[in-house]
Amino acid sequence: MLKQNLFQAIVERGMVGIVRADSPEAAVAIAEACIAGGVTALEVAFTTPDTLGVLRTLRERHGKDVLLGAGTVLDPETARAAILAGAQFIISPGVNVATIEVCQRYQVLAMPGAMTPTEIVTALQAGADIVKVFPAEMFGPSYIKALRAPLPQAPLMPTGGVTVDNLGEWFAAGALAVGIGSSLSGPGAKGDYAAVTARAKEFVAQMQKVRGV
Ligand SMILES: O=C(O)C(=O)C[C@H](O)[C@H](O)COP(=O)(O)O
Numbered sequence: 001m002l003k004q005n006l007f008q009a010i011v012e013r014g015m016v017g018i019v020r021a022d023s024p025e026a027a028v029a030i031a032e033a034c035i036a037g038g039v040t041a042l043e044v045a046f047t048t049p050d051t052l053g054v055l056r057t058l059r060e061r062h063g064k065d066v067l068l069g070a071g072t073v074l075d076p077e078t079a080r081a082a083i084l085a086g087a088q089f090i091i092s093p094g095v096n097v098a099t100i101e102v103c104q105r106y107q108v109l110a111m112p113g114a115m116t117p118t119e120i121v122t123a124l125q126a127g128a129d130i131v132k133v134f135p136a137e138m139f140g141p142s143y144i145k146a147l148r149a150p151l152p153q154a155p156l157m158p159t160g161g162v163t164v165d166n167l168g169e170w171f172a173a174g175a176l177a178v179g180i181g182s183s184l185s186g187p188g189a190k191g192d193y194a195a196v197t198a199r200a201k202e203f204v205a206q207m208q209k210v211r212g213v
Contacts, residue, residue: 001064003107006088007129009067010109010177013041014207016091016157017200018071018181019054020045021188027054030188030196035066037200039184043071043091046078052085059086069111076102083108091132091179095119100126111157117147120154130155132179137161141173148174164202168210 001009010016017039021027027048034042044054051070058068069089070082076098079090083102089109092099096112103110104127113134114120123131133144136158144158158170159179170178184203187195 001088003109003129006067006109010041010089010130013039013067014171014177014211015039015162015203016041016043016069016089016159016177016179017184018043018045018159018179019048019185019188020071020181021048024048024050024054024057026188026191027051028057029191029193030185031058033188033193033196034184034200035062037197038204039180039200040065041067041069043069043089043179045071046074046082047072052081055082055085055087069109073099075099079103080106089129093132093134095123095126095128097126100128103127103129113159117151120147120151120156124154130157130176133158134179135160136170141166141169141175144170144173144175164199164206167203167206171210 017034019031070087071091073079073090073092079099079102083106090103091111093113100110109129111130112123112128113132114123120131133156137160155176157177158175162178162180163183184199
């Protein structure tokens with residue numbers, strides 16, 4: 001998919017589900033549970049064993065309807081491997097310029113993590129497509145609003161502490177999209193995949209409400 005179409009597809013969904021698990025089997029099961037509930041942009045975090053295998057499995061099973069990315073990517077080598085395994089976007093906890101460059105070279109979305117205005121501007125200058133504001137729960141939605149006063153052009157994706165209940169607040173504050181971890185996939189750690197699907201459905205329904213669909 002062309003990078004601009006990928007960007008649009010993330011914005012339309014409004015959320016990226018974060019899959020982080022103790023085993024590749026659990027990661028695939030959590031991802032499938034999210035997809036079953038309608039959350040179809042997913043990041044597999046590299047703290048998961050055999051993340052590349054998980055990405056390949058999900059890429060083989062799902063066609064264009066599921067957007068797949070890799071998270072917790074700290075360096076360009078990991079980014080390149082993830083792209084070869086089918087990742088369409090690369091998320092990092094911080095700003096690593098060489099990682100952003102690999103994303104631009106292969107035309108996948110670069111989504112580095114940043115917190116301060118200096119970091120956010122550095123990320124944008126280096127070629128970030130979307131800036132993950134992380135850890136967003138430290139300052140809450142009002143921080144996104146404050147950032148957007150001087151940086152209205154910044155496409156921000158707060159990540160950390162996003163829940164069904166506060167989803168609307170992040171968008172009201174100016175978020176382009178959100179990253180959702182434990183409040184979506186948390187029950188998956190205990191093997192309760194049905195609960196993950198139920199949470200995914202709640203997020204999708206709430207997103208429609210927030211957007212007035
Ligand atoms: O994208 C990554 O790889 C991250 O590092 C993001 C973290 O997993 C978030 O901290 C998840 O936050 P919660 O939604 O509060 O669980």
